[in-house]
Amino acid sequence: MARPTKERDPSQPEPTEAELLLLRVLWKNGPSSVRQVWEETGSKGSYTTVLKQFQVMHEKGLLARDDSAKIHVFSAAVPEQKVKRSLLGRLMTQMFEGSAAQLALGALSTRKVSAEERAEIRKLLDELDRKDGNA
Known part of the structure; x- marks a missing residue:
């Protein structure tokens, strides 16, 4: 039997393992600041690493960002x-x-x-x- 192939839809980016960890926090807690997510993950890694990951995830379309306030608030853009x-x-x-x-x-x-x-x-x-x- 031939192995079924499925092309990945580029409009639906797949998160990395590290990105999934951050998405789980946002799915659980709702919109949050970088600091809130960093603290929720047990402060694993540095704050700036989480910030950079959020920036990359936002560019990939995995996160939405509300920058209307001084502190940016991020939310999961994918269910x-x-x-x-x-x-x-x-x-x-x-x-x-x-x-x-x-x-x-x-x-x-x-x-x-x-x-x-x-x-x-x-x-x-x-x-x-x-x-x-x-x-």
Whole structure:
């Protein structure tokens, strides 16, 4: 079976691991200053490193900046779910030959799955069956 290929959409930049760390803070806390995010990340690295990362992320379209006040406030310009779907899609294509089943089985085999997580998975599968008319 040929490996499915998916061209990356340049209008949807994929964040690096370091950028994801900063985006997670913004998704969790909402619009924030560089200092607030730097402090939230446990002051890892220097303040100026976070500032530079924010500038790069803004140029890439990952962040929006409100510079109407003295202190610039940044917010995520991309929704968390959109980024997760994009990264999962790339992982599924690159590592699991496009198979959602293999991705799910791989994820579920890496650690113990709680009863609550299993219930969520069953609920999702039931919803998918209903949408497909299989239930």
